[in-house]
Amino acid sequence: MKFAVKALVAVCLSSTMLSAPVFAGAADGSLVAAIQDADRSAENRARDAFRNPQQTLAFFGFKEDQTVVEIAPGGGxxxxxxxxxxxxxxxxxxxxFPADATSNYQKRSLAGFKDKIAKDARFEKTKLSEFAPLGDSAIAPAGSADLVLTFRNVHNWYMQKGDEAVLNAFKQFNTALKPGGILGVVExxxxxxxxxxxxxxxxxxxxxxxxxxxxxxxFELVASSELNANPKDTADHPKGVWTLPPSLALGEEDAAKYRAIGESDRMTLKFKKL
Known part of the structure; x- marks a missing residue:
């Protein structure tokens, strides 16, 4: 598997290095309203400057009448x-996470998310499905999704189970999407x-x-964007990406330095199902 992936990397490298203009497409009205909603926590809103949700979702072609799957939503x-x-x-x-998850972290995360969608009216129509990178649960009915989104997750699958997990995850996304459907990746x-x-x-x-x-x-790469780029991030920190905000894995050690850098440099990639 690693040989096959490395061979493809060599083929893709030249196109990867091409710069793409920042996309500033028109945002869906319901999307703007959701981002500006006063019910969003102050902590979450403070991270908009690094995550650029309006521009990022517009880049992926988000529309309020789509079927959208978010992979591994974590705390939400x-x-x-x-x-x-x-x-x-x-x-x-x-x-x-799957209902039969065994790790305490996954159990707590899933329980917290279930509690959120049970108590918050904004989530009352949320459809909860299951995802594991090496699993086979349907993240949505096959061929039903217009848009599948994954934010800062690929490294987790790779670090835990390598190429096989990442490839299997992407195959699950492909299965859920309609022909011509879009996969949006931020990493x-x-x-x-x-x-x-x-x-x-x-x-x-x-x-x-x-x-x-x-x-x-x-999948076919449709476009890449520098919306979530951060040139201050050298990606060579003592505790990896977790050295930076919001984790600040070193605690108060050099915290001012890492806060000044901000959140990580991120790729933003838009793929189409072939």
Whole structure:
């Protein structure tokens, strides 16, 4: 598997290095309303400057009447935007940890998310589905989704189970999408000149690698954007990407320095199902 992926990386590298203009497409009205909703927590709103949700979702072609699947929503940062934006006219699937998850972290995360959608009216039409990178649960009915989204997740699958997990995850996305459907990927970006081995521990992934895996899973790269780029991030921190905000893994040690850098440099990639 690793040989096949590396071969594809070599093919994709030249296109990966091409710069793409920042996309500033028109935003859906329900999306703007969801982002500006006063019910969003102040902590979440403060991160908009780094995550650029309006511009990012517009880049991916988000519309309020779509069927959208969010992969591994965690505590629900993007869910807090997607669920209300799709509530009236679309369908929102939150593909969270499986019900039979064994790790305490996964159990707590899933329980917290279930509690959120049970108590918050913004989430009342959320469809909860299951996702595991090496699993086979349906994240949504096959061929039903207009848009599948994954935010800062690829490194987790790679660090835990390697190429096989990442490829299987992308194949699940392909299965859920309609023909011509869109996969949107945001991920911490490792500079191409750095060693591949750094992907195993840093939390950063090479853009060429993600493109190669997506192609192997049946996707075509439509566009890339620098919307979520951060040139201040050198991607070589003592505790990897978690050194930076919001984790600040070193605690108060050099915290001012890392706050000044901000959140990680990120690739933003738009793929189409072939």
């Amino acid at each position: 940062w993007y869910s807090e935007i997607l669920a209300p934006a799709l509530k009236a006219h679309g369908t929102y699937y939150a593909a969270h 911490h970006r490792l500079p191409e000149a750095r060693s591949d081995e750094e992907q195993q521990r840093s939390g950063y992934m090479k853009q060429s690698y993600v493109i190669a895996i997506a192609k192997q899973a049946g």
